[in-house]
Amino acid sequence: MTITDNSNTTRPSATVLPAMKKVVILGATSGIAQDVQRQLAYRGCELLLVARSSQRLAELQADLAIRGARKVVTYSANLSSIQQHAAILDFARHSFPGYDTVLLAYGSMHDQKDAESSIDVLLEELQVNFVSATAILTLFAGDLERRQNGCIAAITSVAGDRGRRSNYVYGSAKGALSLFLQGLRSRLHPAGVRVITIKPGPVQTAMTDHLPNSSRFADPELVAGDIVRALERRSPDVLYTPKVWRYVMSVVRHIPEDVFKRLSF
């Protein structure tokens, strides 16, 4: 747990809205998170990075501080282990006080076939993408609700909009997380805490390298740009990125089940 303080150096002139000065990133070493962090650093935000590998966190910390982050704090923890969550919140409250935004950016995508043949893989997929995610978001939601402000954003997936043959295990975990966020949004609305559901289409990151056609997936830098803009503004509640997925998925959601079950994608 080391702290780099840049507060005396001058910032690039990009404007920072009051609601996005101190951002907690859960899963800071994930592909999309790294690009989001760079853009937040450029805007002069303060960052608390949470991820497993302390060595990788140290590399990110150096990088983001040089790129303009006002302050970078790191905390090494295994986010899929719920026993460690209380300590993460504790650290955030004491070493990163007054944080205003929480971005959940971790996830795992096993090969669908493995999750069909191994119950261990199936349960791990649900544990990482859904169970642990709801647990840590509930902790942070309580804290922000008490303080009556802030923003919670979580990266789910367009795969959660409809169960498909090729990835329904990952999809169901992400879909369940989207439902959870929907309810959480309603619960936190009276407290003035915003909840954003981020639904990226397939993105070129380490998580998707093993998929066919991964070279045609979206550029993480563009997706990160959409996410940062959504954090800065007051809308939308549900972000599809790249934007075309909003329209694609509204079609996909409306295909009759009797037809959909025959589709092999």
Added chain:
Amino acid sequence: MSGQSAAALRKQPAAPPLVKRVFSWGRYPKTAHQHVHKPAWNDQVPEILQSAAPGSLLPYGLGRSYGDSCLNGGRELIDCHRLNRILGFDESTGMLRCEGGVSLADIINVFLPKGWFLPVTPGTRFVTVGGAIANDVHGKNHHCAGTFGAHVRQIGLHRSNDGLVVCSTQENPDMLRATVGGLGLTGVIAWADIQLKRVAGPWIDVEVIPFHSLNSFLDLSRESDGRFEYTVAWLDCFAGKNLRGIFFRGNHAVEAGGKVQPKRGPKLPFALPGWMLNRYSVKAFNAAYYRIHAARKGAAVVPYDSFFYPLDSVRQWNLLYGRQGFLQYQCVIPETKLDAFGELLDRIAISGMGSFLGVLKQFGSAPSAGMLSFPRPGLTIALDFAMRGERTLKLMQSLDDIVQQSGGALYPAKDARMSPAMFEASFPHWRSFVPYIDPKMSSSFWRRVTGGA
């Protein structure tokens, strides 16, 4: 094929599919690869190296080498673009430590607002630090700053047999000299220390001067060397005997000036039909280019991106050359052999196959930092040729003869077709580089010019 043998074939384990979509900048040759590793962290690289077969790997950056020096046909690549973190920066000295996949564009975006610039930059900022080192690239300031490698103080190099090797002029100096200009064959560059240079701001004081002969180019170049940090010329290779060109020279402006927001220009969406680039359209382009710049002769203050990276403003400009791609020809010829240079230009003019943007530069005398570095004293010219099959290759072969007889050399980063004999003539000491090659590394280029030594 009979039904039986087809069935027998089906039973054999399927060969792993070849990953097709990896091109170099020239989009020639079109080679398929077995697998592309994409490490996101330096700590993942050792395992990739350990588990690979001998001679199966090659690091790949942003694919801006023109030919096959960044390809490893039928084998594997390590795509390093995710190793793009800045690990340290000393605000007082300008010493930067960054991972090998950081792009020069990224370095400029982060450090130019702080008053620091690249010590040497090639004609595009979309290359990685690892690629700039592995090709020991040069720029318009070669006559005063030497090559990129001259500003690399230290390198952390992943080697398959001895882990992370730190190379500097004190520690493993030979491995440093091998890695600079080593075409990626010595290992994967984990990080490098690069000395940035102080500048007042993002503006360049530039002078534009038309010229009409090789001798007047040389006079301009010599006269400018002491007073201008950057010199380069554009040459109309269609003009034949009536040679003409535009000489550009510049210095960093001493005033900070306003900020520069690099323009995100248009992008070529797909490969143009090959017939669109022909001797008439290119001739017309060259004439227009000459007239526009000749009309603008004199001094001006321009943003750094339009001075250093005019081509970067059209994304994917390489698609201009159509589906077959193109070849670039960059050679250096000793200044004492000006006749050979004239002969070279004549032959290109006669062929009618030359293209726009012939770039001419007089190299300085500073020795290059790497064993296989290309820059050496003399006159260098770079030209694009649309790939038109055998006749393009024949023309380039005949240019090789002129270069070889003059004691000149070809640039591996631009090459997709030189013969082993031409490579030998360009780099007579290449065998002393061989012991530094990582046993897990190889490349299409290296196998082609050395037979896989």
